[in-house]
Amino acid sequence: MRPPGDKSISHRALMLGALAVGETRVSGLLEGEDVLRTANAMRLLGATVKRDESGLWRINGVGVGGFGEPADIIDVGNSGTSARLLSGLLATSGFVSFMTGDASLRRRPMRRVIEPLNQFGAQFLTRDGMRLPMAVIGTNSPVPIRYVTPVPSAQVKSAVLLAGLNTMGETTLVEREATRDHSEIMLAHFGATLRHEQSDEGLAITIVGQPDLVARDIEVPGDPSSAAFAVVAACIASEGEVLVKHVGVNPSRTGLYTTLREMGAAISWRNERLVGGEKVADLVVTSGAKLKGVEVPAARAPSMIDEYPILAVAAAHAQGTTIMRGLAELKVKESDRLAAIAAGLSANGVKVEVGADSLTVHGTGGRIEGGGTVQTHLDHRIAMSFLVMGMGARQPVTVDDIEMVDTSFPGFVALMNGLGARIAPAAS
């Protein structure tokens, strides 16, 4: 299989392409709802974004500082990445804009980006609890900041660095725990100057403001977070082999693969190469290995933050107990994923315990019972994870909704069925 394009990288390609001078051509862009929302936001801000018949995306950018006032509300749907990263771009653009999202996103916290972006001089008018919809009053004369982020979040880091793009001087973001570094890699690819320094407070990343970004060609690697569903399906299957081609293996994203190997899974990668500064490889997963429970350290959480739902499915099939720590951030994803995972596993006969920021899964060491219905709470990864769980269950597993799967993985059902799953509408 070839997984769809990386969601994080796709958002960033559209945003930086929209700020570069000249035509940026992007191949392998994820054409999922979330990314299409970012494409539309870039159009509203003045960039030309088009897809040609061959599937290549062509973006004609406006240059750093060249965005214009959007004529309508920017609706980013289910996409937290669009909302947070765009907030950074809008904060240092000297006009007022309005942003909203779907019911899931309107519940999610924006304070984490508003606090640092206020320091640049931007103002935000929000609903109670700093939630969307909100108005962004961008500043014409931003001041550069140095910000030590209290949350391990690539979205917060990226919002600050992107706000720093249109700010004269040097903006520094310090992170205590390393999060995905796609923004830094791509900013450098487009010609921005960045510096990395280890300080007592953590890794300090500095961007030099108001660079001339130059249009680039970008090849988006497959999304390791989407590949994860086929990989875990192969891990819990009794026989067979799955080859996942052209998937991103940036070390800030591969925590799930490390964990599955520790559990005993037979996963290897080959043809490792560098594409636009990003590591890419082909993965081979051989079924039939006995999985065992492991302890997943909190320090690994940022490198597999979106993979806990599907890891929980692997853990449910393993022999013994799996303990996952450092999961506080899971509560503010597309749903409260900690609660959603626990409820979905319990509904299908798997014993779990939820702590303040941990999850313990008691593996069955073989097939799980299944037969339950899982509430997805508008969360694509909950839906996909539990559909995969059905592949290893005695009774079918039902999810209440799959519409939002298209936000990150269009074609998921057809692709998994092609690998041998039997996913079909439930008889009503």
Ligand code: S3P
């Ligand atoms: C993302 C960062 C992560 C991740 C999300 C995509 C990004 O969110 O969960 O799916 O593209 O920067 P946080 O920054 O909230 O951890």
